[in-house]
Amino acid sequence: MTSFASFTGIRLRVDPQTEADAPPWQVQELGAFTDINCTQPAGASSTESSVGDPMQAFDGDFGSSWTASCIAGVDSWRRCQDSQQLGAWLGISFLVPVTVKCLRLHHSGARGLLLEIRSDMDNVLDWQPWRQYAFAPAGQLRLRISSQPVCSREMGIPEEGVLDLPSCTPQAQWRLWGPEVDSWTVYELHFYTDDLCSVSPATLGLPIAEPGRLETWQRTRDGDLATAWSVATLAQASWVGTAYNQSVAVRCVRVAQFYDAGATSQILEAWNGTDWLVEQVLSGQAPRIGSFQFLPQRQLPGDSQWRLINTAMISAAWAVHELYFASDVLCTQPLVPIELLSSDSPWRAGELAKAFDGNVQTAWVSSCIPCLSRSAFLGQRFEAGVLVRCVNLRHAQDLDYRPASLDLERWNEGVWQFVVSFNDLLGGTVQLSPFWGAPLTRYVVSNAAATFGGWRLTELRLYRDEACTSRVRGAAFAVDGNSDEAELAVDGNLDTYWFANCCNMHGGPQIVGCSGCQQDEAWVGVLLPVNDTVLCMQLLQRGDQQARGQALYATREIELLEWNGFGFQRVYGWKNVPIDDWVEMGVGRDIAALGAARGCSDFPEWNRCNASAWNCSRYQLEERCNETDDSDCEGITMELACKASCCLCGADNPASCGAQGGSDELPPWVIPVAAGGGSLLLCFFIGCGCYLRRRKSQ
Structure with missing residues (x-):
């Protein structure tokens, strides 16, 4: 039979954690009763409240109400402050200890309530938390009070328009029994309605346990593995659980617990309306401190879960802006998950989603600090086994908010198994593949001559071939560790630029003698998911020519550096680099006009964005050579590109094109011939075939 305790005082307090944006709590009536059906009033000696006059909540008139708002001349500043910060409350004090079994409440404006008691038992004279009602909707409620956090066997009579809390309907309360060992410690406990522990009950739940007070019960649901509820189980059979507001079907238990080796099973029970009934006998491996286990053990397909876990201490917390797993080593084919995983899920589901929402302005921040x-850890679960070959991670720049090393792990045969380590991690965006840290996976350009005022680079494009046609792409990074700003050098936008403020890198412009960047002090480039080769690059500085002296924000000498697995080594260097013009810089050759390495040829890379045949020949055929302002996908106009490659018309071609440039009229090697009412263009030059072939394709 359920037992009840006697109290000298009882009060309801608004849970301040759930009421930050709620309107003031308003109570029409509050009453205490000695029976489970709230029909036999308990004698009261006095009524109390955090602020205002409580009598309107105890006058039996539903037309009047008490509101948790301060009243000038009645409430002191201190009372108002405590009521706002700690939660407003209403209470009743008794002349002698009274056994209270039920509270009847008619209220609005509060979503969560805490029940506090005062008793002379065991010399307990101060207010103590006793029960929590996490879901307390507006209207009329009957709040059952028991020394045990379960429904009384005396079932309350249902009353229309009144909600009973906690619910005594079958399967509204679930509990997990402790194993038969010396001691049992529970850090976190969660129930799920599916066999894989991925679907939480749709209704709100509150923690329940025996024995113990509310402050210890709550530790099983506070999301903190540093707190726990613990008992000696051999001394008294013990359990912990959750009370819901309606019936739920629990199929899986996720628990972080610890007990001595030897126990092999635990019992899951559900309240059937009048008593507890065994639902499942759960068996699993011996628990480990700091780890979750699933009861019964989940039967997930091999390789259906993948995660990144920190292997180095993080002094603050781990902040991750975006994360996805990809099936290719270039990180271009993201895998679609069916569940998100983290070290602090499921209680921080809203926070977890920030790492996968596609918004780099938001971030998941781990609960461990x-x-x-x-x-x-952060990870994803997939419907079937998958092969992850690359991980695209964007996390904090600050080392206090990111790890220096990570492990990639996969789920196999019921445990997490090691796949690969990523050491010496950088901040910002990184693409982690099996080639991480390998030679030829990082390329940067540096200022081989000192710059005045810093270094501004509008655009940098790296290519693997000598003609600058096959682009090498990766995640941007720079000497100052700010990958967000480094991306401005590779974003295809000529209105943005990366700026290296070398004086700030040394502590600020107040440093005596700092006027810019010293030789080889500034660099920016890309991290590649696989090793590659760079033989050509295109570059545009944003320098500022001065009337006298050295130009601002630009360097006259640039070097290309490649990663050898341990550090950067020089590939090639160029002198007399323009401070504000597009240039093409091939390894082993001098600086040239953009596209000069191509000759008079058409390349698919010069097509307009996702459209066919918008290349140099098309513009020549339509006599729009020197008119078009169409651009390719990354900011270079077709006019500039085609002129530089000698494919456009007449004198506007650069001098490097020589006599091969065309004219505004039909070239002499195009001879019209009449035949059968039509005409035929006879071509004796390779360029003709180029543009006729394009024209035919229209």
Whole structure:
């Protein structure tokens, strides 16, 4: 039979954690009763409240109400402050200890309530938390009060328009029994309605346990693995669980617990309306401190879960802006998950989604502060087994908010298995593949001559072939560790630029003698998911020519550097680099006009964005050679590109094109011939075939 306790005082307090944006709590009536059906009033000696006059909540008139708002001349500043910060409350004090079994409440404006009691038992004279009603909707409620956090066997009579809390309907309360060992510690406990522990009950739940007070029960649901509820189980059979507001079907338990080796099973029970009934006998491996286990053990397909876990301590917390797993080593084919995983899920589902929402302005921040090795992870679960070959990660720049090393792990045969380590991690965006840190996976350009005022680079494009036609792409990074700003040098936007403020890198412009960037002090480039070769690059500085002296923000000498697995080594260098013009810089040759390496040829890369045949020949055929302002997908106009490659018309071609340039009239090697009412263009020059072939394709 359920037992009840006697109290000298009882009060309801608004839970301040759930009421930050709620209107003031308003109570029409509050009453205490000695029976489970709230029909036999308990004698009261006095009524109390955090602020205002409480009598309107106890006058039996539903037309009047008490509101948790301060009243000038009645409430002191201190009372108002405590009521706002700690939660407003209403209470009743008794002349002698009274056994209270039920509270009847008619209220609005509060979503969560805490029940506090005062008793002379065991010399307990101060207010103590006793029960929590996480879901307390507006209207009329009956709040059952028991020394045990379960429904009384005396079932309350349902009353129309009145909600009973906690619910005594079958399967509204679930509990997990402790194993038969010396002691049992529960850090976190969650119930799920599917066999894979991925679907939480749709209704709100509150923690329940025996024995213990509310402050210890709550530790099983506070999202903190540093807190726990613990008992000696051999001394008294013990359990922990959750009470819901309606019936739910629990199929899986996710628990972080610890007990001595030897126990092999635990029992899951559900309240059937009058008593507890065994639902499942759950068996699993011995628990480990700091790890979750699933009861019963989930039967997930191999390789259906992947995660990144920190293997180095993070002094603050781990902040991740975006993360996805890809099936190719170039990180271009993201895998579609069916569940998101983290070290602090499921209680922070809203926070977890920030790492996968496609918005780089938001971030998931781990709950561990600081994070010890292997205490923070992010991952995804897939419908079937997958092969992850690349991980695209965007996390904090600040080392206090990111790890220096990570492990990639996969789920196989019921445990997490190691795949690969990523050491010496950089901040910002990184693409982690098996080639991480390998030679030829990082390329940068540096200022081989000192710059005045810093270095501004509008655009940098790297190519693997000598003609600058096959683009090498990766994640941007720079000497100052700010990958967000480094991306401005590779974003295809000529209105943005990357700026290296070398004086700030040394502590600020107040440093005596700092006037810009010293030789080889500034660099920017790309991290590649696979090793590659760079033989050509296109570059545009944003320098500012001065009337006298050295130009601002530009360098006259540039070097290309490649990663050898341990550090950067020089590939090639160029002198007399223009401070504000597009240039093409091939390894082993001098600086040239953009596209000069191509000759008079057409290349698919010069097509207009996703449209066919918008290349140099098309513009020549339509006599629009020197008119078009159409651009390719990354900011270079077709007019500039085609002129530089000698494919456009007449004198506007650069001098490097020589006599091969065309004219505004038909070239002499195009001879019209009449035949059968039509005409035939006879071509004796390779360029003719180029543009006729394009014209035919229209």
